[in-house]
Amino acid sequence: MGLRSRLRAPLQARRRVVVKTACYRLVMVLVSIVVAYLVVGDVSDALSIGLATNVVKTLTYYGYERLWDRIAWGT
DSSP states (O other), X not given: OOHHHHBXXXXXXXXXXXXXXXXXXXXXXXXXXHHHHHXXXXXXXXXXXXXXXXXXXXXXXHHHHHHHHTBOTTO
């Protein structure tokens, strides 16, 4: 059985996934900034680190969620 035949329709609307992702990432941005500040001790550097890493993580998370939402395994 090929991958295409194991895929199913998504359970969540794309808009819902985008909103979930944005809310989760906002919390994670704040956590990253606080941790970066505790490590580097500089607010500007902490903001740069927190924002840059979370832009990449947000895009990765969205793609990961969309992929797993289409895989029927385990459901």
